[in-house]
Amino acid sequence: MDWTHRLRLRNLQMLLSLAQTGNMSLSAEALHTTQPGLSKWLKELEDDIGLPLFTRHARGLRPTTYGQVLIEHARRVEAHLDTAREDMRLMREGSSGIVTIGFAGVSSVDTVPMAVLRIVDKVPNAHVRLIENNLDNLINALHAGEMDIVVGPGEASSLLPQVRSETLYAEPIHVVARHDHPIFGLPEITWDDVLAYPWALWAKGTPVRRAFDKALAEIGRYPPVHHVESNSATLNVTLLLHSDMIGVTSRRPASRWERLNLLSIIPLSLGVLGSISMYWREDSVNRVAVRAALESIREVGRDGLLD
Numbered sequence: 001m002d003w004t005h006r007l008r009l010r011n012l013q014m015l016l017s018l019a020q021t022g023n024m025s026l027s028a029e030a031l032h033t034t035q036p037g038l039s040k041w042l043k044e045l046e047d048d049i050g051l052p053l054f055t056r057h058a059r060g061l062r063p064t065t066y067g068q069v070l071i072e073h074a075r076r077v078e079a080h081l082d083t084a085r086e087d088m089r090l091m092r093e094g095s096s097g098i099v100t101i102g103f104a105g106v107s108s109v110d111t112v113p114m115a116v117l118r119i120v121d122k123v124p125n126a127h128v129r130l131i132e133n134n135l136d137n138l139i140n141a142l143h144a145g146e147m148d149i150v151v152g153p154g155e156a157s158s159l160l161p162q163v164r165s166e167t168l169y170a171e172p173i174h175v176v177a178r179h180d181h182p183i184f185g186l187p188e189i190t191w192d193d194v195l196a197y198p199w200a201l202w203a204k205g206t207p208v209r210r211a212f213d214k215a216l217a218e219i220g221r222y223p224p225v226h227h228v229e230s231n232s233a234t235l236n237v238t239l240l241l242h243s244d245m246i247g248v249t250s251r252r253p254a255s256r257w258e259r260l261n262l263l264s265i266i267p268l269s270l271g272v273l274g275s276i277s278m279y280w281r282e283d284s285v286n287r288v289a290v291r292a293a294l295e296s297i298r299e300v301g302r303d304g305l306l307d
Contacts, residue, residue: 200245
């Protein structure tokens with residue numbers, strides 16, 4: 001018999017507990033079973049699979065390469081069951097289910113918020129859960145089944161087969177400052193002028209920051225010495241609105257802030273583009289809330305929604 005046919009949810013919990021504690025006694029206690037029984041089950045599973053899942057050493061257990069692969073599968077199963085439990089609970093309360101959307105970078109101030117407005121319009125009783133993080137962490141959570149959709153920079157690689165991706169748009173990156181910044185009082189604005197001010201920059205390694213550094217290097221300039229680094233769009237905008245700091249962002253959020261008379265675009269060309277992509281799990285698209293979210297995000301990406 002295929003060894004997977006003998007696995008039960010209880011067994012997955014046992015495997016995950018051993019991975020977490022690295023200790024047979026602690027896991028047996030947490031699972032309300034005996035250490036000999038847990039040890040026997042693990043040996044039988046390893047014999048069935050034909051591969052060692054843990055190495056035994058003086059300090060306890062450590063997953064082997066094979067064990068780590070199976071543990072990741074177990075985590076995905078557990079995450080799917082958590083989503084199913086939450087979906088059923090919400091549906092009992094009259095909801096159309098849940099969709100979990102992760103977002104990173106400038107998508108947090110334009111694409112995702114405008115898409116959420118469309119989701120709740122399409123499916124008013126859907127439950128939308130939003131999580132902000134860096135792209136790598138979000139993609140790992142997507143792989144683990146802990147979220148349904150990720151919106152962020154179009155740079156993710158090494159996606160699992162069940163994860164799909166789609167570029168929503170690519171657009172220029174602009175230099176911005178608060179609308180009444182003294183820089184706008186100059187008859188002509190040069191790079192010497194803007195680099196004389198402190199800056200609020202995206203953290204090193206982020207797509208916008210890499211594009212900014214690359215653009216400066218091409219004109220023989222270096223990033224400003226006096227600057228604050230952050231991965232948060234909200235924090236960067238707050239700094240710009242309440243100081244003489246200068247920053248960079250892509251066209252959509254820059255245009256939106258300019259229309260609201262908050263930030264203005266400084267007429268200096270960086271000559272680089274930033275792209276935003278959407279990533280999603282193929283095995284979740286049949287759920288009503290997820291399907292509505294995918295449609296809404298595509299619409300916002302296509303339409304540009306600058307009102």
